Amino acid sequence: FNMKPQVLGVVLGAAVASGFGFAPALLSLRHVAPRAIQPHRGGRMPTGLGRLNMQWSPEERIAREEARQKREAKILAERAERQAKLSGVTSDFLQQKANTSPQDLERASEEFVITGGNYGDEAEGLFGWANNNPSSKNAFYDTDFINSAAGGGNVGEMMIAMRGKGRTPECKDIRIAVDKKGAKPLLINYRQMGQTTATGPCPVLMVHGVLDHSWSWRPMMTQLSVQQPCYALDMPGCGYSSWPQPGMDWDFDETEIKNLFTQFVDLVGLPKVSLVVQGFIYSQYALLWALENPSRVDRIVVLNTPLLPGTEMPFVLKQYSIPIVCNFVAQDAMRSERFLEGGSAYAMDVDDTDRYRESFLESMMPGLALVDVMAKCKFNELLTKVEAKVKTTDLKIKVAWGMDDPYLSSLDAKAFCDGTGLEFVPVEGKAGFIVNMDYPESVCNAIGPFLRSSGPSGAPPTSLATPAQTPGSTATTPVSADASATGTVTARRLPGGWYAAVDEPTGKTYYYTADGAVTWERPTTSA
Numbered sequence: 326f327n328m329k330p331q332v333l334g335v336v337l338g339a340a341v342a343s344g345f346g347f348a349p350a351l352l353s354l355r356h357v358a359p360r361a362i363q364p365h366r367g368g369r370m371p372t373g374l375g376r377l378n379m380q381w382s383p384e385e386r387i388a389r390e391e392a393r394q395k396r397e398a399k400i401l402a403e404r405a406e407r408q409a410k411l412s413g414v415t416s417d418f419l420q421q422k423a424n425t426s427p428q429d430l431e432r433a434s435e436e437f438v439i440t441g442g443n444y445g446d447e448a449e450g451l452f453g454w455a456n457n458n459p460s461s462k463n464a465f466y467d468t469d470f471i472n473s474a475a476g477g478g479n480v481g482e483m484m485i486a487m488r489g490k491g492r493t494p495e496c497k498d499i500r501i502a503v504d505k506k507g508a509k510p511l512l513i514n515y516r517q518m519g520q521t522t523a524t525g526p527c528p529v530l531m532v533h534g535v536l537d538h539s540w541s542w543r544p545m546m547t548q549l550s551v552q553q554p555c556y557a558l559d560m561p562g563c564g565y566s567s568w569p570q571p572g573m574d575w576d577f578d579e580t581e582i583k584n585l586f587t588q589f590v591d592l593v594g595l596p597k598v599s600l601v602v603q604g605f606i607y608s609q610y611a612l613l614w615a616l617e618n619p620s621r622v623d624r625i626v627v628l629n630t631p632l633l634p635g636t637e638m639p640f641v642l643k644q645y646s647i648p649i650v651c652n653f654v655a656q657d658a659m660r661s662e663r664f665l666e667g668g669s670a671y672a673m674d675v676d677d678t679d680r681y682r683e684s685f686l687e688s689m690m691p692g693l694a695l696v697d698v699m700a701k702c703k704f705n706e707l708l709t710k711v712e713a714k715v716k717t718t719d720l721k722i723k724v725a726w727g728m729d730d731p732y733l734s735s736l737d738a739k740a741f742c743d744g745t746g747l748e749f750v751p752v753e754g755k756a757g758f759i760v761n762m763d764y765p766e767s768v769c770n771a772i773g774p775f776l777r778s779s780g781p782s783g784a785p786p787t788s789l790a791t792p793a794q795t796p797g798s799t800a801t802t803p804v805s806a807d808a809s810a811t812g813t814v815t816a817r818r819l820p821g822g823w824y825a826a827v828d829e830p831t832g833k834t835y836y837y838t839a840d841g842a843v844t845w846e847r848p849t850t851s852a
Contacts, residue, residue, distance in 0.1 A: 400766065404671060404755075488687075491540050491680040492565060499592045501585065508574045513589060514565035515539065518546045519554030524821065527599045527623040527779040530590065531557040532611035534604015534630070535642065535695055536661040537759075538564030540680045541603075544765035552777045556598075558589060560607050562694030564684060571697035578701040582607065583614040590621060597621055599779045601772070603628040603761055605642060606698055609707050616714035623779040624721040626772045629730050629760050632741040634708040639732045641667070645699040655692030658685040668732050668758025677762075715745045725750045725771045727760030777837075823848045 381389070495518050500510040516539050521528050529549060531542045539557035546555040559566035560582075561575055569575035590598060600615045600622050602608035608630045615622040631638075641664050644654045654660060661681040666673040684691045715722065724742050728735050728751050735751070742749040750771045754764040761768060823836050837843045 396766075487679040487683055490676075491683065493543070495543075495546070496565065498565075499589070501588045501592065503569075503575055505574065508569070509567075511561055511569065511575060511585075512567045513558055513561070513585075515556055515558040515589075515593070516543065516546065517554065517556050518550035521554045521595065522781075524781050526553040526777055526781070527597050528554040528556055528595055529601055529776055530595070530598040531555065531601045532586075532603075532608050533557070533560065533563070534602075534608045535606045535698060536664045536681075537604050538566075538681075538684075540564065540677070541665070541759060541762050545601075545761050545769060548765060548769045549773060549776065552773065553599075553779075556593065556595070561585070562684075562691045562698075563607075564680075568684065568688050568690035568694065570690060571693055576701075577694055577697040579610055579613075579707070582610045583617070586611060586614045587618070587621070597623050597780075599624050599626070599776050601626040601628065601776075602630050603759070604630060605638070606702055606704075609711060613707065613711055613714065616711065616718050616720065619718065619720055622720060624775065625723070626776065627722065627724045628768065629727050629733055629738075629758050631704075631708060631733060632711065632724070633737040634705055634712055636705075636708060636733070636737055638704055639664075642699065645696050651696045651699075655696050656689060657692070658682045661685065665759050665762075668730060669763050670729055670755050670757050671763065712741070712745065715747065721775075723748045723750065723772060723775050725752050725760070725768060727752050727756030727758065727763060729755050730758045730760075732758050820848050 492514075493516075495516045496514060497517055498512055498514045500512055502510050519528070531539070531546070533539060533541060538559045542555075542557035546557060549555050562568050562577070567574075571577055575581060590596075598621065600611060602611050602625070612625065612627065612630065615625055641660070645651050659678075659682050662673055662678040665681065666678075724738060724747050726735050726738050726749065739749050741747070752760050752764055752771055753767040756764040756767060819836070833845065834847075835843060835845055836848055
């Protein structure tokens with residue numbers, strides 16, 4: 326057949342590299358220790374450092390310290406459990422493999438189950454990487470599943486067991502018209518925690534990257550929605566949003582993706598938002614959209630997202646751009662969980678892996694969508710655009726970084742901030758690429774005060790219809806109302822400009838304004 330030498334070289338090079346177990350070398354990362362914040366005499370914290378600017382009584386200090394130690398012990402125990410699970414995967418995998426006697430092992434001279442080939446650490450060949458990962462090893466040698474009455478079961482049974490489990494109560498959806506002949510409207514699934522008010526801080530809009538969806542934002546949304554409403558959408562082809570056919574139903578290019586963000590905030594009724602992004606491509610388009618639409622955005626938070634021009638894309642994502650190879654990787658249902666887990670220091674929980682593989686098991690369209698996204702993304706040009714916009718924008722931007730990221734260098738992120746004048750904050754803890762799931766509490770501590778000081782969103786446009794709430798959904802406390810220790814809203818209204826929140830360690834309500842005033846006493850007059 327006739328193939329250009331350059332294309333043939335790329336294909337053969339990818340095959341040879343993968344056949345020898347090639348994987349991109351982990352970036353050399355240097356841990357930058359966060360600067361310690363020393364309290365002033367009398368227990369009073371300096372302003373502007375994300376702490377309450379007030380006096381603590383001796384009893385309150387003891388209560389806060391006990392609560393802090395209890396919370397940290399709980400977090401450490403949870404992470405130790407996850408790490409133990411990761412460490413035990415290989416031994417459990419080998420034990421199950423040794424004990425498995427699949428039905429119909431041989432039919433005539435054909436082997437239907439490979440007992441010692443392309444699995445686990447022995448994985449080899451062009452697609453051997455598909456099975457050599459913590460979250461997949463046990464799935465291939467699950468004794469109960471393989472030896473079940475169904476003779477090993479099938480993907481259909483797996484789908485029945487996991488289908489729709491990620492549609493938790495905070496999920497809602499809207500429909501967005503598509504300007505293409507014969508194309509159906511896009512169904513966009515999104516999560517909402519908290520209610521938008523005309524005078525409260527801007528709602529937070531969270532945008533994920535490729536091979537991810539809104540599920541990964543839930544831990545942060547739970548914490549941040551106490552101070553202001555949070556929204557996170559599934560991009561088309563991801564999660565529970567529509568899986569449009571590329572080119573026919575929707576174009577996965579820069580123009581369409583940026584238009585989607587405008588349509589989304591309009592239909593949901595958000596005149597202005599604070600944007601939080603994480604990941605590759607979709608999050609970068611969202612960042613560019615925000616910089617080009619400063620009237621719709623109050624401020625921006627960047628979490629482990631490519632920033633510096635010249636940044637290398639991980640090989641696992643580059644494969645979606647390699648001819649022939651991309652058609653195979655698009656069908657890999659477990660690629661999302663492996664990519665995200667590969668960026669973390671911890672094993673991914675089963676509930677999380679099910680959420681990420683669900684859409685890829687249901688349809689091939691999510692994989693084809695990613696192929697189209699990668700084909701139309703001019704990665705370095707996108708990085709250059711963002712850098713140029715950041716240098717000229719008046720928007721407030723904060724970069725919070727998980728320092729144990731094997732995909733994106735913390736040194737590159739710091740260099741970008743140094744060159745553009747942005748604030749760079751290391752996230753405390755062993756947080757990697759999916760910092761929003763690795764250490765959500767540390768991320769919220771780092772960016773919470775910054776987001777809380779945003780200006781009011783303004784009244785939602787009356788011409789826009791409010792989307793219906795999913796049955797069973799619940800709303801968290803609006804911060805413009807008075808909050809009790811249990812997080813419920815009381816009937817009394819606060820003076821203009823004042824907001825209420827609950828101090829987690831003590832369970833007490835405190836009051837604050839956007840200009841930094843903080844008090845335990847409920848204000849009775851306007852600030």
